[in-house]
Amino acid sequence: MADISLTTRPDTHVQAARGEQIAPASEPCWDLIELLFFAYRDFVGDPDEVLVKLGFGRAHHRVLHFVNRNPGMKVADLLDVLKITKQSLGRVLKQLIDDGYVVQREGDHDRRQRLLYVTPAGESLAMQLAGLQTARISRVLGELGPAGRETVRRFLVGMIDADDRERVLRMIARADRARPRRRDGAP
Amino acid sequence: MADISLTTRPDTHVQAARGEQIAPASEPCWDLIELLFFAYRDFVGDPDEVLVKLGFGRAHHRVLHFVNRNPGMKVADLLDVLKITKQSLGRVLKQLIDDGYVVQREGDHDRRQRLLYVTPAGESLAMQLAGLQTARISRVLGELGPAGRETVRRFLVGMIDADDRERVLRMIARADRARPRRRDGAP
DNA sequence: GAAATATGTCAATACTGCTGACATAATGGC
DNA sequence: GCCATTATGTCAGCAGTATTGACATATTTC
The missing domain is CATH 1.20.5 (Single alpha-helices involved in coiled-coils or other helix-helix interfaces)
Incomplete structure (x- = not known):
């Protein structure tokens, strides 16, 4: 499953062969590759600073973000979105629960499920982090x-x-x- | 320096986070925030698959990329671009050198410096990785x-x-x- | 009742970042 | 020539996030 994109998406030249854009063997888009790297680093940098003070990392941010956005989502859904293992999720999720940012409730129809919800503190933090990222994005979009x-x-x-x-x-x-x-x- | 963006960029949502209600305050750009997350993940996903087979990780990619792009750059320059410590760089750089993807040469004027260059194998790998990312970018730009x-x-x-x-x-x-x-x- | 599902947990490992402390070699000022 | 500074390397330890593998528990489904 991991190698699908490799075998499916062959090298640069296949696209050129399909006649899709790309001039001759095409020089790499150095500028966009590097700009994407720096842009993403600063994009996640703002939340990082806030999270560190709470003893959290980027993984906690992702969990909190998606639970806040999709209240009542199952653990399995979260694993599917984040594409990490349940062991990895378990650690950060436990911390978020212990610290009072996320709660679990049994599913109504299926009592095996643990549906995830943010607490008011969790929503507050999620909104603060989203606000930082939105501020950055909005400033740029305003210029565009x-x-x-x-x-x-x-x-x-x-x-x-x-x-x-x-x-x-x-x-x-x-x-x-x-x-x-x-x-x-x-x- | 690290907290400038926090203190400077005033709490759009901090007030709402405090439960103070605030009507407009602008809803976060949920879609762009999430799209950026998924887009970046897949953007670095292609190189990751190649690198894993060589026993390398994302850190090796970054080093190889910038050395390939800036032949003869000093170690200090690399540290400045990547914003990591020399200890972190040392580990991955040593592996790239041991595996024959990067070489060091003494500086001409300053023999303390170790100027970094990619070997032919290093350039080949760097170009392959850049090609994967360029293919993804070019396809999208072609549609735009x-x-x-x-x-x-x-x-x-x-x-x-x-x-x-x-x-x-x-x-x-x-x-x-x-x-x-x-x-x-x-x- | 048995199989499958949803979740949790323990243990070990890998990668990448950090801090702190030291070591070496070369440069530059005096 | 001496000495402070600079450029780089290295050892040791810690943290965060990911992995695999194995196993445990509760619940649903057939």
Whole structure:
């Protein structure tokens, strides 16, 4: 399973062979490769600073983020999204629970399930971290104009593995639908 | 220096996080935050698969990449770009040298310096990895059209910490100037 | 009742980052 | 020439996050 993309996505030249863009053997996109590296590092850097003070790391951020976005998600769902093992998840999840940022509830229909929810403290932290990242993104998008946002979004979607793209977009759409607005007014 | 972004970028959400209600305060860019996460994961996923087979990790990739892009760079330069400690660098650099992907040469003017160069095998590997990432990027850019590339580039540049942006752009420009084209025709 | 599922946990290992302390060699100022 | 500084390397230990493998428990499903 791990090597699918390698055998499927052969080398650079296959795309050129398919006539898809790419001039002659194509020089690598050095600039975009490096910009992506630096951009992502700083993008996760802001949350990192906050998390360190709480004794958390990036793994805790990811768990908290997705639980906050998808309240009531199963542990299995989380493993599927993060693509890590349950042992890896177990450690950080336990810390988040012990520290009062996440709680588990038994599933209604299936009592084996442990549905995950953020506590008010968990939501608060998740929103703070998302706020930092949003501030960075919004500043840039403001400089690009409204058309820029759509281009950036399409770029990021396209960068995702084709066989995962639909799943990711569905998850985002479902989360948006489920939490159209925070604060009070429960449906 | 580390906390500037925190104190400078005022708590968009800190107030809401404190439970203080605040209406607009702008909803986080959930979709872009998550898309960036998945996009970056798959972006580095292709090289990862190749590297694992060689007993290398992501750290080796970064070192190899920047040495290939900036032949003759000093160890200190590399530490500055990667923002890691020399102890962390030492481990991976030693492996790359032992395995014949990187070599060191004494500086001409300053014999304390160890200037870094990729071997032919190192260049070959670096180009293979860059090719995988370029293939992914080029496919998407092909779908976005020529204006898309510039928008994406400006987005990524804008996402970099303001105080690092110039340095990064200078490094990219200098590397581009130094190695205008690979393949045969030496300058 | 047995098989499958959802989850948790123990143990060992790998990779990559960190701090602190020292060592070596070469440069540069005096 | 002496000495402080610089560039680099290295040893030892720790932390965070990932892995594999094995096993345990509760619950559902057939």
